[in-house]
Amino acid sequence: MEKTKQKRIGKITHYFNKIKVGVIKLSDTLSVGDEIVVKSKTEERFKQKVSSMEIDGKKIKKAKKGQEVGLKLKDTAREGYLVFKA
Numbered sequence: 505m506e507k508t509k510q511k512r513i514g515k516i517t518h519y520f521n522k523i524k525v526g527v528i529k530l531s532d533t534l535s536v537g538d539e540i541v542v543k544s545k546t547e548e549r550f551k552q553k554v555s556s557m558e559i560d561g562k563k564i565k566k567a568k569k570g571q572e573v574g575l576k577l578k579d580t581a582r583e584g585y586l587v588f589k590a
Contacts, residue, residue, distance in 0.1 A: 551590060556576065
């Protein structure tokens with residue numbers, strides 16, 4: 505399996521367990537349709553496609569560096585996990 509270079513685009517600052525939503529502080533742009541990889545310090549946790557994201561309860565298609573977005577995650581995450589664009 506070929507390992508592609510993944511670009512770090514942010515860090516999870518909050519995770520809401522009941523609704524499985526992570527808040528990601530972005531260090532790069534992120535768009536609906538992008539594929540992301542969520543990693544802990546030691547391993548890759550899961551990969552998923554961004555199906556929707558929100559800022560302050562409003563659905564958006566694209567977010568910029570410096571923004572914090574809410575994202576529905578397919579698996580459990582923790583604060584401090586890193587997010588990469590696949």
